[in-house]
Amino acid sequence: MDDENDSMEMYLTRIDERLQQIVGILKMTQRGQIEIAKNKILDSPLKKSIYELCDGKHSVGEISKKINKLSPSVSRAIAEMEAIGILGEVKVGKKTFYQKLM
Numbered sequence: 001m002d003d004e005n006d007s008m009e010m011y012l013t014r015i016d017e018r019l020q021q022i023v024g025i026l027k028m029t030q031r032g033q034i035e036i037a038k039n040k041i042l043d044s045p046l047k048k049s050i051y052e053l054c055d056g057k058h059s060v061g062e063i064s065k066k067i068n069k070l071s072p073s074v075s076r077a078i079a080e081m082e083a084i085g086i087l088g089e090v091k092v093g094k095k096t097f098y099q100k101l102m
Contacts (some may be wrong), residue, residue: 037084056099
């Protein structure tokens, strides 16, 4: 059973890697539109401060503490920035950190 789980996990990891490559290609083709959306989002001082802290070393909770805002507000802003492709998740064990992609 463990071999089967390991095999499935490797298969899913390969799928995830391939999907990330596809996302990267799509972002490159939409770079101009993403830049426009990024500039619009970063007009907000709150979102700009959150974006600046997304260096791959901070979780939502850590960002929330640094800017003295509630985690749900930070999570919503991060989700919005992820949706347009300027932020991405970095998983380390069970922790999730956020990193600028553009």
